[in-house]
Amino acid sequence: MKRSVWNKLFILSGFSLGFMAGYLIWQESTPEWMPVQKEYYRRLAQVTGDPTRAKMPLKVEQIYLPQFHKTDRCITCHAGIDNPKLADQPQPFRSHPDLGIPGFLAAHPFREIGCTVCHEGQGMATTKEAAHGRVKHWEEPLLDKDLVVSNCSVCHDNVFELKGAEKLAEAKILFDTKGCIGCHALNGVGNQIGPELSDTGKKALDELDFRNVHGAHTVANWIYDHFKDPQRIVPEDKAVGIPESAMPNYEFTEEQNRALTALVLSFAAAKEDEHHPIPAKYRVPAPSHKEEKKVYASKAEQGKAAFKSYGCTACHGLEGRGGVRNKNMFPGEEVPSLVYVSAGFTKEEMKTVIQVGRYPARADSGGMSPPLWMPSWKGKIPEEEIDAIVEYLYTLNPDLGTKKEGQIVVAPQQ
Amino acid sequence: MADEKTESPASPEKKEPLFNTIARTVRQSKIWKSIFRHGYQDTPRNRALMVLSNVFLHLHPVKTRPAALKFRYTWGLGGLSFYLFILLTVTGVFLMFYYRPTIEHAYWDMKDLRYAVPFGPFLRNIHRWSAHVMVLFVMLHMASVFYRSAYKPPREYNWVVGVILLLITFLLSFTGYLLPWDQLAIWAVTVGTNMAAATPLLGSEGPFAIVGPDMDARFILLGSKIVGQSGLLRFYVLHCVFLPLIFLVFVSVHLWRVRKDEFSAIPLPPKEEKKKGVLPEAWLKAHPEELQKKVFTWPALVSKEFVGALVLTAVLTLWSILAHAPLEGLANPNKTPNPSKAPWYFVGLQELLVYFDPWMAGVVLPTVILVGLMAIPYIDINPTGIGYYNFKNRKFAVSMFTFGIVFWFALIFIGYYMRGPGWEMYMPWQAWDYHRISKAGAMHNMPNWAGLALVLGYGGIGMLLPKLCFKDFYKKLGPIKYVVVMSLVLLMFFVPVKIVLRNFFNIKYIISFPDFNLNL
Numbered sequence: 001m002k003r004s005v006w007n008k009l010f011i012l013s014g015f016s017l018g019f020m021a022g023y024l025i026w027q028e029s030t031p032e033w034m035p036v037q038k039e040y041y042r043r044l045a046q047v048t049g050d051p052t053r054a055k056m057p058l059k060v061e062q063i064y065l066p067q068f069h070k071t072d073r074c075i076t077c078h079a080g081i082d083n084p085k086l087a088d089q090p091q092p093f094r095s096h097p098d099l100g101i102p103g104f105l106a107a108h109p110f111r112e113i114g115c116t117v118c119h120e121g122q123g124m125a126t127t128k129e130a131a132h133g134r135v136k137h138w139e140e141p142l143l144d145k146d147l148v149v150s151n152c153s154v155c156h157d158n159v160f161e162l163k164g165a166e167k168l169a170e171a172k173i174l175f176d177t178k179g180c181i182g183c184h185a186l187n188g189v190g191n192q193i194g195p196e197l198s199d200t201g202k203k204a205l206d207e208l209d210f211r212n213v214h215g216a217h218t219v220a221n222w223i224y225d226h227f228k229d230p231q232r233i234v235p236e237d238k239a240v241g242i243p244e245s246a247m248p249n250y251e252f253t254e255e256q257n258r259a260l261t262a263l264v265l266s267f268a269a270a271k272e273d274e275h276h277p278i279p280a281k282y283r284v285p286a287p288s289h290k291e292e293k294k295v296y297a298s299k300a301e302q303g304k305a306a307f308k309s310y311g312c313t314a315c316h317g318l319e320g321r322g323g324v325r326n327k328n329m330f331p332g333e334e335v336p337s338l339v340y341v342s343a344g345f346t347k348e349e350m351k352t353v354i355q356v357g358r359y360p361a362r363a364d365s366g367g368m369s370p371p372l373w374m375p376s377w378k379g380k381i382p383e384e385e386i387d388a389i390v391e392y393l394y395t396l397n398p399d400l401g402t403k404k405e406g407q408i409v410v411a412p413q414q
Numbered sequence: 415m416a417d418e419k420t421e422s423p424a425s426p427e428k429k430e431p432l433f434n435t436i437a438r439t440v441r442q443s444k445i446w447k448s449i450f451r452h453g454y455q456d457t458p459r460n461r462a463l464m465v466l467s468n469v470f471l472h473l474h475p476v477k478t479r480p481a482a483l484k485f486r487y488t489w490g491l492g493g494l495s496f497y498l499f500i501l502l503t504v505t506g507v508f509l510m511f512y513y514r515p516t517i518e519h520a521y522w523d524m525k526d527l528r529y530a531v532p533f534g535p536f537l538r539n540i541h542r543w544s545a546h547v548m549v550l551f552v553m554l555h556m557a558s559v560f561y562r563s564a565y566k567p568p569r570e571y572n573w574v575v576g577v578i579l580l581l582i583t584f585l586l587s588f589t590g591y592l593l594p595w596d597q598l599a600i601w602a603v604t605v606g607t608n609m610a611a612a613t614p615l616l617g618s619e620g621p622f623a624i625v626g627p628d629m630d631a632r633f634i635l636l637g638s639k640i641v642g643q644s645g646l647l648r649f650y651v652l653h654c655v656f657l658p659l660i661f662l663v664f665v666s667v668h669l670w671r672v673r674k675d676e677f678s679a680i681p682l683p684p685k686e687e688k689k690k691g692v693l694p695e696a697w698l699k700a701h702p703e704e705l706q707k708k709v710f711t712w713p714a715l716v717s718k719e720f721v722g723a724l725v726l727t728a729v730l731t732l733w734s735i736l737a738h739a740p741l742e743g744l745a746n747p748n749k750t751p752n753p754s755k756a757p758w759y760f761v762g763l764q765e766l767l768v769y770f771d772p773w774m775a776g777v778v779l780p781t782v783i784l785v786g787l788m789a790i791p792y793i794d795i796n797p798t799g800i801g802y803y804n805f806k807n808r809k810f811a812v813s814m815f816t817f818g819i820v821f822w823f824a825l826i827f828i829g830y831y832m833r834g835p836g837w838e839m840y841m842p843w844q845a846w847d848y849h850r851i852s853k854a855g856a857m858h859n860m861p862n863w864a865g866l867a868l869v870l871g872y873g874g875i876g877m878l879l880p881k882l883c884f885k886d887f888y889k890k891l892g893p894i895k896y897v898v899v900m901s902l903v904l905l906m907f908f909v910p911v912k913i914v915l916r917n918f919f920n921i922k923y924i925i926s927f928p929d930f931n932l933n934l
């Protein structure tokens with residue numbers, strides 16, 4: 001009686017092991033990519049009129065890139081990537097378009113540089129989900145088409161003059177005119193009120209708060225949603241002790257948001273990646289421009305340029321007209337306008353404020369400290385330019401000339 | 415000649431079929447006979463020879479008592495643990511063909527195994543899952559040996575060897591944990607090796623440290639202050655060469671001692687005797703012939719071992735088909751996941767980090783546990799229960815051991831399933847909230863005089879009370895064994911005391927000497 005239990009177990013486990021071994025062999029011999037590659041060769045035979053092509057042996061194809069520390073197996077399915085005869089085929093068979101840029105295809109030999117260097121995704125994987133990187137623990141999934149431009153800066157030093165990267169150039173103009181470096185440092189240039197931007201694009205997913213992000217949890221989606229509505233993405237978080245995002249909502253257009261997202265991603269792409277280095281021979285250095293010494297019509301003109309280039313507009317608004325929200329700030333929960341500073345400060349006092357910086361008063365003394373503050377600019381702006389900025393600010397007062405100098409229009413804040 | 419059906423192969427006049435001639439020639443050749451040394455006839459002689467003339471099966475005795483063959487006696491745990499070691503060695507050697515222990519390649523070799531190596535995922539999965547099962551089985555094997563008193567004379571020595579094997583199993587699994595070089599690996603090992611840095615005297619962050627971080631216990635393990643290339647290489651060599659060799663040495667001794675000391679199982683009295691409350695020991699004295707009843711190991715035991723291994727293989731294969739071994743993102747020493755957890759079998763100790771400083775939770779307590787386990791056969795002088803499950807006549811030993819092992823697994827469960835970001839408590843079904851505000855109250859320390867008084871009082875009363883209450887207990891054990899037993903018991907119950915003090919009285923340290931890094 002007892003033996004029969006063991007006999008049954010023997011038969012049961014023996015059969016199930018045999019069955020599972022069969023399943024494993026079947027699984028191994030029918031990978032997901034196989035029918036795709038077969039279809040590719042069928043189409044290739046059709047296009048070239050050479051029926052022997054349809055009977056090519058099926059195998060995992062890879063671009064082995066030891067100098068990049070990469071192996072891209074994308075061409076196992078996207079096998080026609082560099083065959084112009086397949087230009088009209090649907091994905092994944094079609095060849096790579098030339099993007100309307102003459103010389104693009106010749107300059108980017110895919111079998112030499114691979115795919116993931118621009119498109120990202122998991123090059124080593126051989127299933128669609130995993131290869132496109134839309135799996136857990138793969139933090140660089142396939143980039144959206146309009147964001148791939150951000151990876152031009154992996155090799156190209158001056159992307160803003162690059163043909164095909166016009167989007168980045170547009171975004172860079174926005175970046176400069178809105179005065180982003182007034183709060184954010186980029187490679188150390190700028191202020192520390194907001195986070196440094198040069199590595200934002202390479203942040204780990206668990207460093208970002210995705211609770212309010214729509215769509216997939218990718219760094220690109222986070223940045224994009226944050227441009228759309230900063231306070232929704234970074235609300236006040238008492239557990240971690242951070243106030244809500246101080247970044248103004250600039251109400252950019254959809255297109256501008258996408259372009260700015262690509263720009264922020266490109267900052268990180270430009271930095272050297274220790275795991276996937278770019279060999280020097282692939283790097284395209286920026287053409288050397290001669291630094292031209294700019295000549296200004298007046299000290300105030302120089303100040304105006306400096307006011308823009310140091311990012312003062314980010315908080316104080318275009319031409320110092322203010323209007324940027326600063327939660328819990330006294331007075332008015334807004335960064336002060338600078339239009340009437342000439343009425344409240346002497347030039348010496350203004351210079352001191354710029355050099356030393358100041359923390360705003362709180363409207364509600366029990367609340368959080370206002371997220372924006374005036375940083376100390378000493379050492380960041382040359383003294384000559386600070387003087388010029390003060391001169392410029394003095395020209396902003398629309399009442400200048402109609403009112404006597406020294407007359408108080410707005411009481412200076414203490 | 416007329417009737418072919420009666421033809422017998424023995425009759426020489428009949429013409430032998432060609433196949434039979436070949437088969438007979440082969441079977442009578444010297445080559446065949448040097449491999450298959452005896453025939454297949456089911457005779458007692460051959461049953462004995464099956465075991466005696468085979469170096470592998472020779473680990474078994476020729477004959478065994480039927481009591482040892484009952485599945486519900488051993489649960490097959492020892493044999494299956496050894497089988498898992500063999501399975502892990504085989505799959506591990508295959509994995510070594512595809513793995514390079516460098517921080518540039520290790521993680522990407524895992525990806526290659528997953529996506530490009532034929533049967534690579536299966537190989538890695540079964541290696542991973544078998545390792546978990548082996549750790550579990552070795553622990554359960556120890557428990558089952560305890561409950562059937564198989565560590566008592568003459569098997570004390572083999573119990574100690576077993577505890578050493580348990581430790582090596584932990585270390586084998588722990589060193590293997592680092593090799594995939596992903597975030598899970600590097601941070602689990604960081605948690606583990608940071609505990610080494612808390613060793614008293616020899617750890618740079620431990621009490622009374624006499625060495626700096628560049629020459630302490632952690633540095634010996636990692637060849638560095640943090641988990642990096644040298645640590646990966648060291649763990650690789652330990653995992654693939656050093657520890658398996660040590661394991662092999664000890665497991666050989668372990669199995670050989672089992673052979674020499676015999677299986678512990680003894681025949682049990684019939685039911686009507688049992689009902690009368692007759693102990694097996696007493697019954698055997700009246701029926702000494704029962705002890706001599708034995709059956710041949712081949713096939714009675716070997717067949718069961720074979721089927722057990724087969725069933726386990728089938729289960730592991732199914733598990734490996736259904737679930738992939740975890741592989742998280744590439745290891746990044748600059749980005750600490752929250753929470754970072756040690757491998758599950760060490761999570762119990764990590765959970766203790768809430769209540770104790772690392773020198774206590776990571777070094778002193780595990781050392782005491784191991785030494786205490788090894789001491790069990792020498793301090794347990796109760797001779798009853800050897801070779802069968804008896805709880806009635808060894809209440810003290812069984813309840814203490816059971817408390818310890820349940821406590822150990824409870825801590826693992828809490829640490830593994832109930833701790834979220836910031837090591838905050840979550841129910842297993844609750845979603846983690848990275849933005850939850852900690853509800854833990856403000857902690858304070860006891861004044862040192864009160865703490866010292868508490869510890870001394872706890873130890874003193876704990877030592878004296880059993881002696882006063884149960885005079886027999888002390889008399890039987892003698893002073894040395896009594897002190898050892900009570901120290902172990904008191905230390906074990908000190909852990910829940912500390913848990914209560916922290917959770918209900920917000921007391922962080924009982925005794926605190928920050929100058930020496932000595933906090934309790």
